[in-house]
Amino acid sequence: MTTESLIGQEVKRVEDQALITGRGRYVDDLRLPGLLHLALVRSPYGHAKINRIDVSAAANAPGVVSVFTGADLAEQLGSLPAGWVLIPEQTGGEPMATPEHPPLAVEKVRYVGDAVAAVVADSPAAASDAVALVDVDYEPLPAVVDAEQATMDGAPEIHEGVANNKSFDWTVAAGDYDAAAAAADVVVSERIVNQRLIPNPMETRGIMADYNGGTEQLTIWTSTQIPHLVRLLFALVTGHPEHKVRVVAPDVGGGFGCKLYLYAEEVIVGMIAKQLERPVKWIESRTENYVATTHGRDHIADAEICGTSDGIVTGLKVHVYANLGGYLSTFAPAIPTILFGLMLGGCYKFENLSCTVAGVFTNTTPVDAYRGAGRPEATYVVERMMERYAHEIGRDVLGVRRRNFIRPFRRGHDMPIGVTYDSGNYQGALAAALDKFDYQAFRQEQRDARREGKLLGVGFSTYIEICGMAPSAVAGALGAGAGLWESSTVRVHPTGTVTVFTGTSPHGQGHETSLAQVTASRLGIPMENIEIVHGDTERHQFGTGTFGSRSLAVGGEALMMSLDKVIEKAKEIAAHEMGVDSKQVSFENGTFYVEDIQEREIPWGDVALGAYHAKNLPDGLEPGLEAVSFFDPQNFTWPFGTHIAVIEIDEMTGETKLNRYVAIDDVGNVINPMIVDGMVHGGIAQGVGQALQECAVYSDDGQLLTGSMMDYAVPTAEDLPSFETGRTVTPTTVNTLGAKGAGETGTIAASPAVVNAAVDALKHLGVTHLNMPLSAEKMWRTIEDAKEARRARRSAAARGGN
Amino acid sequence: MTTGTTDPFAYHAPTSVREASQALSRYRGDAKLLAGGHSLIPMMKLRIASPQAIIDLRNVEGLRGITENDDGSITIGAMTTYHELVTSDVINSKAPAIAQAASQVADTQVRNWGTIGGSLAHADPAGDLPAVAVALGMEINSASARSSRSISCDRFFRGYLETALRANEVLTGVTVPAQAEGSGSAYVKLANKASHYAIVGVAASVTIDGGGICTEARIGITGAGPHAIRSRRAERILVGKELTESVINRAAQRGGADIAGMFNDDVHASAEYREAMTKVYTARAVSAAVACADA
């Protein structure tokens, strides 16, 4: 195989060999001499005042080295930062509330799981035994867990001085929604709840820290998606100088967004290791993970759509109560606002949009990004309301979509909301999906099935999303506390092998493979000669990290830039060697040559060696062959597609089964189709999981009732059919790879498709909307209620007729 | 907040039932027998259970295996795993409801470890095998250091996680009575999506004579109430009749009558839903048992 052809090839993932043979190195695999183990005392109350903490029994327990309370460490630990502060122009002129977030609570606890004390011992068992001995005198306070209720007068005050528990009221608008609604034939409204989810990465979080008092170097190994940002934020919060902190993300077993922040434990473990001058490790148990690691979604949206009676949508209005949990997590303010509001135009032409979002504190685990992060919530509202509207006017859901689609475009489409889509062909994706799914035949099958008492439904999601996070200036202007560019270093070694240092931080996505494919194709050398290095602030240049399906679209482009620079320099060296001008030199398949002069040919390896041997370099050229690049794109990328779900409902029990799932995604150019398929499959599983079975439930006083995998239903293979996937290809113009990003499409598209299918199955019973998850009981009750209502209507009609 | 470790405990690995029972006596109720560990260990890691000692049954002789007796009854050792039940020819041909229930327990890992003895002794209100024990009329065999006895399944399940076993007794196995000619059994369940435990699980066994009349019926229901409960009111409607769809449906309407007022109500399902599903699943279980008898 020539290396040129590696782009678009299903190369097997090079990282898997180590991972599936038990040679991966996760934080918990790391050991240091003299290692101590840390366990946290966490609040069992949703909301309580801390009157007193007595650590004496714990401190005297066998194996215990030290016990720290929030008061002991208040100075060193500081307050966790809000990494994204919404701008007053979008929050009604009021600055958003960013209350203090002490890593160890001092005066109050604000959610079950809030850490109040840390026990350090010589074994994990001794540390957790001693946790039970820390005596905390709590004074329980009234709690509130529902975002809407938290804003009402008389609700408990969670942060002092934060009126109605609102961090912000964020607004974005286009056109004039009220005028559009006034002029519309039809206005349909619906309350749409997007329930709270628990991210569930395979590996829980884990942290190990080691401090050398001699050099003042602090090393923190942490299961994170953003090692450089963790280092930066750690330095800002603790005052420990940034250049004296090294953060390493070793193998990371999944994140889905929940490892995208500076967490309290990173600060606690780091600063305690520094204080004790001994290595300290904390590994999160699954039970802790459920309450101490961020959750996702949790929106209550009141949506309204308006349009003509013949199917032209003219406007959409959405008000959201976004649950933020007990404190602001690092990127929490951006998720329900920027990543939600700017997407509400979907792939449709309507020009009037109004979106307001109340960000609300509650006595629950903090909420932040979870796969899709704001975009699934937006897509769910848009795609649900499109079908809701189509039903209302009695038109076909596809016909209505087609009428409202933006026409295909290759180079930018300005949306009324102020964003510019890069490229799109929404009709094309829908057509490709309908090639796999015979819509007319299904409608016949559905009618036949209904006659046999079987409930079948089909649902669509012609989604769009935002990827490739992205232009730093745009993000900065909207409140981002950090740039969103990406970096790379390409280091060519004297033997011609190459190490690529990427600022992205993969944790399952397969960058070691995809980025090596890009490098191999560009340099014409075998993949085995390329090493991809990431996740270590000491080994490579600052990088932003992996989230928002940005790694290839942004990080891949940064890699292309460094490869270009290296090739340019190598050409100069080769030209000098061949005695020609570097403009005459071509480079292909790992060989430098001069067109038309056969014998003038130098292989890649010779040039690499020459660069370091430096005995025959052009005048003024530095030795070595290495380049660093930082790529800041001019726009986001906007993948899109059509997903189709077919579900069957057992009328007697409400049990819902996903019978078929067709997914056409357009993620632009594809480097490795197998990796993209894997991403799409996993994403769909999570989206279907949300639609059918996942839901984090709190009691009114703030206890997480679904506190374990015995209660919280993560989908498994047996819950899912074999997915029928495919692609259309509309390259982006934002980067030269033409790649848009594929990490989240499945999650974003799936939940509306499935719910639309369920509503379709029950439409004849008068059902217009269902909130997720579509548990058997909820479906059963819906069917029972609908039948009851129908009986009531019939008997009323019969009476009326008499 | 637990961090995934247990409280300290002593560990014993006796080799006979007698030693195991003596160890239980020595700790005066503060020791736990360990079988597959798939109920006990999670509880210990959550520190809901913190016994002083664990008495591991794995080396105890004579607690494993499936034997078909001369009288047609089947004896199953307490330490027999779900996997062994699922793959046993004897079970699949003579008492298929056991295999059906065992195959629906959780996942492969749990089925490789969990045991029939552990399941019955633990008496989880949503456990699968307790319903089958009731429907097949199993005898539960137990022994202490001094004596042994057998307890009818009708008297074995006493309450939430509560059985008729005494503090020093080891459950040694069960005896499944010989199933008469024309018998069939089945187990169906509405599973909790997360744990796979039964929201409602129904086991039914019926015997149908040459004239197509039901001569015996037993129905065991799990998940719905505080423990596995026999649905006598539904059985009564079946016995003496030809099991047509309408008879089955009529019986099923009484499926939950023996649980009235005791339906579980939790984050997974309301009492009302469980009650409704008890009826639906009773009908499905009886129909499947009839189909099995016909086959």
Ligand SMILES: Cc1cc2nc3c(=O)[nH]c(=O)nc-3n(C[C@H](O)[C@H](O)[C@H](O)COP(=O)(O)OP(=O)(O)OC[C@H]3O[C@@H](n4cnc5c(N)ncnc54)[C@H](O)[C@@H]3O)c2cc1C
């Ligand atoms: C993820 C998961 C999912 C599960 N899903 C299901 C499910 O869908 N359906 C279901 O039915 N179960 C389910 N279970 C429980 C599983 O079936 C357990 O294995 C079973 O309940 C207990 O059997 P064990 O052999 O593991 O017993 P152990 O956990 O070892 O013991 C359980 C209790 O019984 C006592 N005990 C055990 N053996 C004896 C004996 N011979 N004599 C006296 N006392 C004894 C122990 O002291 C202990 O109190 C699940 C468990 C897990 C972890």
